[in-house]
Amino acid sequence: MIYDNLLVPTARAPITSGLRQGEEFTPYAALVERVGRLAAGLIERGIGRGDPVALLIPNSPDLFVTAHALFAIGAIAMPLGETATRSELAALAYKTGPNAVISTPGLAAAAEMLIADAAPGIPLLLTSTLPEGNATAQLPKLAGDTTALYLFSSGSTGLPKVVPHTHAELLADSERASAAWELQPDDIVLDILPGNFSLGFLLGATQAVAGGATTLYWSDPLPLALSRKKLLDTMVRERVTVMGAVPATYEIVTGQTGSFDLGLRLAFSGGVALKRPIFEAVRERLGTALRQDYGSTEASMFSHNNSADPDASWASVGKPAGDARVRIVPFETELGPSVGEMEIQSSSLMRGYLGDAVANDEAFDEGWFRTGDLASLDEEGRIVIRGRSKLLIEVSGYKVDPIEVEETLMTLPAVAEAAVAGLPDSRSGNRLIAFVVKGADVSADELIRYARDRLSVQKVPDEIAFIDALPRSPAGKVLRARLREL
Template identity: 35%
Template sequence: MSEPIALVFEEREYSPAQLEALADGLAGTLARRGVRAGDRVALMSSNRPEFVVVVRAIWRLGAAVVLFSPAWKRTEAEHAMAVAAPTHAVGDHPVLAELMPMLHLDEPIDPGDGGPPPAPDPGSDAVLVFSSGTTGLPKAVRHTHASFGAAVRHWRDALELTDRDRIQITTPPSHILGLLNIVTALETGAWLRLHRRFDLDRMLHHIEADRITVEMAVAPIALAMAAHPTLESYDLSSLRYIMWGATPVTASVAETVTRRTGVGWVPAYGASELPVITCNPVKGARLDSAGRAVPGVRLRVVSLETGQPVGPGETGEIQARAESLMAGYLPAEATAQALCDGWYRTGDVGHIDADGWVRLTDRSKEMIKVRGFQVAPAEIEAVLHGHPAVADCAVFGVPDPADGEAIVAAVTPHDTVDPEELIALVGDRLASYKRPSRVVLVPEIPRLPSGKVLRRVLKERHGRASDD
């Protein structure tokens, strides 16, 4: 009986035993270069099978992998270097190679005997991943083998993944969701295709050709699917569902994809600091909710004004605690701000109803204060997304001497659209104080690979309360 395939990349296939043999061989190379248990090893890599091998090799040695985004420029990598202080580096990126001696992933890897890896110390660091940095410089999030292992179990159970599933990864593995998807698939025994980069037509082609059962998506993928002119030409019938993570669902976009393909969505919610917080049921998922807390995670909502817990249906900051919670940040002094008596402060605003359904309305740091009112950008964005000429949009606040803050909407249009028409649309649907003072038309909305909007970039570019 032939051995099952664990990982596919372009035309290359790897069995579980082959991956372990390569990881074993690379671990030997790293050990000869001086990597020891407890060390931190920087990894800056494109999407490729060697990424998976490196992570497993580093873990075989009891060292921690520090994930550098391949999208970073030198200043961002220098910041990560200063924060995490890795002693060794592996990758295929010239930025990392310029900063310290790097084992290049194009070097051939001699397989080892591929024996079972030693059991890691549960309390030792497994991975350091950098937080999104939507509001300032990114921090390194430390996960131990115990906390990340718990996140993998939570994710497998929430998505009901089994060794019969077939998934593909198009998002960067340097992001917590990409790494979580890869490790969960490998540990579940699911079949996994890794893509070099996101290409919508290749993704759709491989759903059809590989009979993918679960598609992992983030907002940019969902937007691209909804706008695809010939989406109906692809056979997506093998999909059990599409997972939407990293940002709250834009219902109109999700509904468009479902109407055109017949495939439903499973919204989920997590953070670098606590990777799996909530998930919808695979059967009976809702688009208006991030789901319920996954088993093993406890949630509460606290008042934005007093910090005290509030009741069902009341709005405040979502807080969570679980064994999958990070060990802390680097720099370490940042940790205290994120934790409150063992509860992780997500910074996300929302409410939980009496049945446990979580509704996220915005980020506490992104709430816009207009004449004393708290305005959620996501609420206005949902209205704008409903206009047929709007391809993408993002709402943010700018200082205003009269109202405290003024609302500005950045819009990427499909077609010609009058900004005044969009302002009137919001005025018709929402309270008057939620009307944008200005709509700026932009070629694209700046986003992280996860789909999170870089509002600070928009504020820097368009940070006036009104036109001159």
């Protein structure tokens, strides 16, 4: 279904539209032809409808082509983080049971460890030697409710949840996003986010192409703080018109000295709340008003702030886009009676987490998805996010589950107890502070090194605070709000 729909915008797109990375550019017509050949080759290798396939591929044209080949045969694309640790990759594989792994040569060692740890015997295919078959081979007809994609969303259990999306949901999201952003074939869309990040994957794989726009994938071995001038030079040279990123990215980019003549018509932000200084820096340095969007792994793109006066509404994530709907449910809070938990519906909302009935009971309220965000609506019906009703801590656009971090720290015998809290930070949204009760002598540096070896970088505590006992209620529950007062 996605493959059939891919043929429509790519057939209309000019030869100048396609995917670009570095010096390489491939027009959509050539990409679609390769997708067809790869799809036929994967069928010949025994991969077919309903088979989950783990993808250890950085966000790139390779990820686009591989994912669409899997979509075309009814298999399930499962992008994984290239910086994830061995134990994290194994945990995700245990949850989904992949039938194969496709990796770049540079990530082959990690792919081999994933297979050894969680899926012995499944094949490893490299992007450099993927099998290709007859591009005119018969591809299956797929219904809209066919599962196409597995993404991962952290939850209160301390373990990632599997978020399945169907062909129909991904198509609905791509239509909603491309319409809200008014994407056109002459747009150059910068995709700077990782491929396992919901927006990073969808922007490059389905959203930009729905409008016939070109996707420019950015990658550099150096951290963004050291490569931002190179990024800005590339944006000027390639005439980037649309950019989506988390606030921390904009803060780093706008910190570059000197002047640069960008042609951005749209820059949008998501992941964490946008701070006013970053909004002002983007307007001053990049020459555009930074818009806020709202989305989630479970619902994909949901709302976009397209107000005629973005300055007056900079704190809003806008109105629901397309067929998306929102309601505010009363929630016990000190923020006032107009603030409640935001629940949403849309045609791109997942039907439920994979194999997790308990989580699904908690996540849905008579068909409405409980976002866990506290929000209110302004006089024009725009959504203003006011806080979180769940435990997740937002760090640089990632939703970090404190329980996962705590459980990791407590696998070290020297840690008797641990509780993690987030403290507001202007760059990342939150800094992670781990409050630790010692069971034996251990230093803060040792604990951070221990966490760094086992957790992705955004989950590693920024600070360790040693305390004698965790604050608890009479029933024994950790009083997390009290942690910030310690």
